[in-house]
Amino acid sequence: MLLINREQISDIQILRLEGNVDIQTMTILQKEIDKIITEDTAKLIVDNRNLKYLSSTGIHMFLTLYKFFSDKNKHLIICGLNNVLDDIFEIAGLKQIFEIEADCKNAVKILL
Numbered sequence: 594m595l596l597i598n599r600e601q602i603s604d605i606q607i608l609r610l611e612g613n614v615d616i617q618t619m620t621i622l623q624k625e626i627d628k629i630i631t632e633d634t635a636k637l638i639v640d641n642r643n644l645k646y647l648s649s650t651g652i653h654m655f656l657t658l659y660k661f662f663s664d665k666n667k668h669l670i671i672c673g674l675n676n677v678l679d680d681i682f683e684i685a686g687l688k689q690i691f692e693i694e695a696d697c698k699n700a701v702k703i704l705l
Contacts, residue, residue: 595621605636605704607697611643614651622654629658635667638700642673647681659690668704672697 595618596611606629614622629637639658647655655671662669672694674682682688694700 594618597621597625599625602701603705605638605701606632606634607638607640607701609640609643613646613648614644614654615646615648616650619650619654622651626654626657630661633665636704637662637668638670638672638697638704640673640697641671641675641678642697644673644675644678647678652681652685652687655687655691668692670694670700670703672700 594612595614598609598611600607600609608625608629610622612618637658639655658669661667669692671682671691674693674695679688682691682693694703
């Protein structure tokens with residue numbers, strides 16, 4: 594199961610993920626990513642504090658976001674990685690390409 598909440602602070606969109614991102618929940622996340630791209634969001638924080646599991650499908654979704662934001666010179670920050678997600682990001686080489694903040698409040702301060 595995956596729950597997604599969106600919040601806006603100033604011109605920053607915050608996408609809060611809760612549960613699992615896998616093949617069964619990927620369409621839910623894909624719809625949110627499509628909205629973010631359609632809205633031409635300039636600043637996005639993806640809050641993973643409550644994300645429990647990320648499959649290769651989920652990694653693909655993060656890379657889709659990265660491509661959109663980097664191609665358009667927009668700002669994307671990933672925050673709130675737990676130990677398991679931190680390991681996944683490390684092993685997959687994502688820590689070298691994403692801007693990652695441990696504290697989501699700090700991510701907001703960076704983008705304000």
